[in-house]
Amino acid sequence: MKIFSALTVVLILAAAAYVGVEIFGLYAIFGVVIPYFAFFTFAGGFVLKILSWAKSPTPFNITTTAGQQKSLKFIKNAPLENPSGVVGVAGRILLEVFFFRSLFRNTKTAMTKDNRPGYQSEKSLWLGGLVFHWSFFYIFIRHLRFFTYPVPGFVSSMETIDRLFQIGLPGLYLTDIFLLLSVTFLFFRRVAIPQIKYMSLLADYFPLFLIAAIGFSGIAMRYFVRTDVMGIKNMTMGLISFKPVIINDTGSLFYIHLFLVSSLFLYFPFSKLMHAGGIFMSPTRNLAGNSRKKRHINPWNYPVKTHSYEEYENDFRDAMRGAGLPLENPGSDVSGHGKQEGKE
Amino acid sequence: MALPKVGEMTDDILKKQNVLPKKSWMEVKTTFEPGTYCYGEKAAPGEILDLPNPRDWDPAQDDWKLLPNWKETIQKGFQTRLERFRSLKLFMDICVRCGACADKCHFYIGTGDPKNMPVLRGELMRSVYRKENTVGGKLLGKLAGAREMTEDVLKEWYKYYYQCTECRRCSVFCPYGIDTAEITIHARELMHEAGVGINQITGPASNSFMTGNHLGLKPHAILNSVESLVEDIKSITGITVNPTFNRKGAEILFITPSADFFADPGIFTMMGYLLLFEHIGLDYTLSTYASEGGNFGLFTSHEMMKRLNSKIYTEAERLKVKWLLGGECGHMWRVVHQYMNTMTGPANFLEKPVSPVTGTKFSFADGTKFVHIAEFTADLIRHNTIKLDKARNDHRKITFHDSCNISRGMGMFEEPRYVINNVANHFFEMPEDTIREKTFCCGSGSGLNTNEYMETRLKGGFARAMAVKEVQEKNNVNLLTAICAIDRAAFPALLNYWNPGVETSGLHELVGNALVMNGEKARTVDLRGDDLAGSET
Numbered sequence A: 001m002k003i004f005s006a007l008t009v010v011l012i013l014a015a016a017a018y019v020g021v022e023i024f025g026l027y028a029i030f031g032v033v034i035p036y037f038a039f040f041t042f043a044g045g046f047v048l049k050i051l052s053w054a055k056s057p058t059p060f061n062i063t064t065t066a067g068q069q070k071s072l073k074f075i076k077n078a079p080l081e082n083p084s085g086v087v088g089v090a091g092r093i094l095l096e097v098f099f100f101r102s103l104f105r106n107t108k109t110a111m112t113k114d115n116r117p118g119y120q121s122e123k124s125l126w127l128g129g130l131v132f133h134w135s136f137f138y139i140f141i142r143h144l145r146f147f148t149y150p151v152p153g154f155v156s157s158m159e160t161i162d163r164l165f166q167i168g169l170p171g172l173y174l175t176d177i178f179l180l181l182s183v184t185f186l187f188f189r190r191v192a193i194p195q196i197k198y199m200s201l202l203a204d205y206f207p208l209f210l211i212a213a214i215g216f217s218g219i220a221m222r223y224f225v226r227t228d229v230m231g232i233k234n235m236t237m238g239l240i241s242f243k244p245v246i247i248n249d250t251g252s253l254f255y256i257h258l259f260l261v262s263s264l265f266l267y268f269p270f271s272k273l274m275h276a277g278g279i280f281m282s283p284t285r286n287l288a289g290n291s292r293k294k295r296h297i298n299p300w301n302y303p304v305k306t307h308s309y310e311e312y313e314n315d316f317r318d319a320m321r322g323a324g325l326p327l328e329n330p331g332s333d334v335s336g337h338g339k340q341e342g343k344e
Numbered sequence B: 001m002a003l004p005k006v007g008e009m010t011d012d013i014l015k016k017q018n019v020l021p022k023k024s025w026m027e028v029k030t031t032f033e034p035g036t037y038c039y040g041e042k043a044a045p046g047e048i049l050d051l052p053n054p055r056d057w058d059p060a061q062d063d064w065k066l067l068p069n070w071k072e073t074i075q076k077g078f079q080t081r082l083e084r085f086r087s088l089k090l091f092m093d094i095c096v097r098c099g100a101c102a103d104k105c106h107f108y109i110g111t112g113d114p115k116n117m118p119v120l121r122g123e124l125m126r127s128v129y130r131k132e133n134t135v136g137g138k139l140l141g142k143l144a145g146a147r148e149m150t151e152d153v154l155k156e157w158y159k160y161y162y163q164c165t166e167c168r169r170c171s172v173f174c175p176y177g178i179d180t181a182e183i184t185i186h187a188r189e190l191m192h193e194a195g196v197g198i199n200q201i202t203g204p205a206s207n208s209f210m211t212g213n214h215l216g217l218k219p220h221a222i223l224n225s226v227e228s229l230v231e232d233i234k235s236i237t238g239i240t241v242n243p244t245f246n247r248k249g250a251e252i253l254f255i256t257p258s259a260d261f262f263a264d265p266g267i268f269t270m271m272g273y274l275l276l277f278e279h280i281g282l283d284y285t286l287s288t289y290a291s292e293g294g295n296f297g298l299f300t301s302h303e304m305m306k307r308l309n310s311k312i313y314t315e316a317e318r319l320k321v322k323w324l325l326g327g328e329c330g331h332m333w334r335v336v337h338q339y340m341n342t343m344t345g346p347a348n349f350l351e352k353p354v355s356p357v358t359g360t361k362f363s364f365a366d367g368t369k370f371v372h373i374a375e376f377t378a379d380l381i382r383h384n385t386i387k388l389d390k391a392r393n394d395h396r397k398i399t400f401h402d403s404c405n406i407s408r409g410m411g412m413f414e415e416p417r418y419v420i421n422n423v424a425n426h427f428f429e430m431p432e433d434t435i436r437e438k439t440f441c442c443g444s445g446s447g448l449n450t451n452e453y454m455e456t457r458l459k460g461g462f463a464r465a466m467a468v469k470e471v472q473e474k475n476n477v478n479l480l481t482a483i484c485a486i487d488r489a490a491f492p493a494l495l496n497y498w499n500p501g502v503e504t505s506g507l508h509e510l511v512g513n514a515l516v517m518n519g520e521k522a523r524t525v526d527l528r529g530d531d532l533a534g535s536e537t
């Protein structure tokens, strides 16, 4: 049901773009207005989301200490798993962002023949995720050739590398293949592993279908349906330089592709895709495990009601005297359960 | 309530692996069968702690005697916490339901209940968040994974947020560091605001508030039980140790979980501390006011944690000690590491901790001025300042359990191992995926160590126990050592059930056994009165 709905939404989006340009001729809407709107919503939404997270403080240092603390000199600490300062934290975050360090640890728990839980290394999600994100990123950079003039050298060389294995004509991009394979894998594991399927939401399927559809439409444009690349470049250059031009003979596939990308941009800041920004802000990863050395400040630390020593002595004076414990106030025999504001 | 036999329980665990309900999890109604939930908190402790709506109630009854405005309280409290805690806000937003955490939870492994997958445990709360805080949730409801806060949801929270030991194992594996323990902490805190908590936590917390310790030991009772340990030490070693209490001007205030004063096997660890301090001539005092290192406030709310924790610095200041030394306790050290200095510091009236024996500056504890006994002892050993006879632990084949809080909430792995290797000859590690940062919880942490919950605790501890079984079979391990008071309370039952023949000890019990005291008599038994190897004639 969720899968079906997600797929339907993506198909409707694609159809909307097709109908919009082919039947209603809404080239300006789909080619200019929506892309701008999507881009600015994305940029604004992304920043606002980050700011809204940033607005909430990190009152306590709750870093996950996944390695030995820095303590005695003769004991070796784990600078990346339990960083003791800024450099280690930066390293930890970069490892997470670029290489999915935590996911690399993944194991699969399954009962062994001894009827005990056994743990096997399970790197497929790590690999699938890594391939997916890196291909996506690579393709994103490669698309800069549509938004730059002249095209910077590194973009051209990235493109050349991507076509290194001359498969077919025009040369097949490896990253296209990787993206489609990995997105298929991510979808497949989501439906094939019962537990994951059980917890999955519409919001988990939708981005997968959307990205797959973006990939397919992009690839189709390159290999199967003749598209006017120069026309597209004129349009994209127009968009980026805020002098939009409309070219209506690039083929509707281009408009579908563009609209799906716009949809992804629009959807991004309101969805789980914001993990892209959130990963940098996760307090279990971006704080150093040095809270015993350096005091972490909680901006809203407030005084609380405590049971003070005086009250304690009042409560138990006789018993304390009987046990020979030193007393602050041996004479008085006042007792009571008064409460007072504790010190800050 | 009789427990199922080991075979039955194992079958039950195996049968429930990979079995999912037909209905979506939101449709599955929460039930309260005996052994699967903790008793609700009683009126008395709630009154002592000024908690809202103190009353006697029973979670298994339909009527929870909630206040009419319970829901608004939770909704409002939720929003406040989102504003105060970036962790919570972020963890509500960025989970991608990749499932990397799913099979990492000992409760999921032991019960097969999908709501014990950390990701779904998080969804229990995220679903309510979406309903109130996201456009999609407001518009699409269930389709967007959103739902209204209702009494059924509250009951589900109660069951599953007290079926999480806040162990953080899931957070090690999550690509974004989402810490379901943090979510559980907030869920429990919210429930407390609405007057819903478990007695096993609120009871000890109120004791700790009034008497200074979870067990509710009054000053003279603490003295008496330590006195009897002093006698035991005398009869086993011939040495008289002289602990002092509430003594002003001592160099060090020693804080340890109260179970070490009173409960078997913590008392043997206490004997170890006392012998060690005597051996090195430490100028220290104990306190009856700050007689609890542990802090059940951590399992209640941040505020409660602070209310209980503040005693330690207050007492250190009153007694004019220089710095603090802390005993073997898991959640105590999570509090010291993550919260204490922030909440109740800065402790500028204390001095930077320096070992009076070796001169080592514990500069890593310059802020809290609180040193862990394993760090302290490791340093003593390193400097050859204590005399040890490892052979006196030869009757033990030891494995070490990394307590969740010490490992993932503090990051101490090597010090206790260093100490064990220097006080004992036979040390064996459990399988790699079950130790250090990947350690498995005893199944009873975070205040769940209550009798009515034994069946669930045994299931929660199954993963840990089966790892013990590996070394029990392979290396004849007969002792599990842990530096955590809850472990020392929980493992005897767990191991007795799954691993008969394996006992539980603290680290300093082993140290105490090995310590060669000046003028001691020849030892024939260890600190718990068991024959030493080679002496059973």
Ligand code: SF4
Residues within 6 Å of the ligand: B094, B095, B096, B097, B098, B099, B100, B101, B102, B118, B119, B122, B173, B174, B175, B176, B177, B178
């Ligand atoms: S590992 Fe993290 S992101 Fe993945 S499902 Fe668990 S909590 Fe969510």
Ligand code: SF4
Residues within 6 Å of the ligand: B104, B105, B106, B107, B116, B117, B118, B121, B163, B164, B165, B166, B167, B168, B169, B170, B171, B180, B181, B184
């Ligand atoms: S913190 Fe521990 S008990 Fe709680 S969900 Fe995570 S793994 Fe399970």
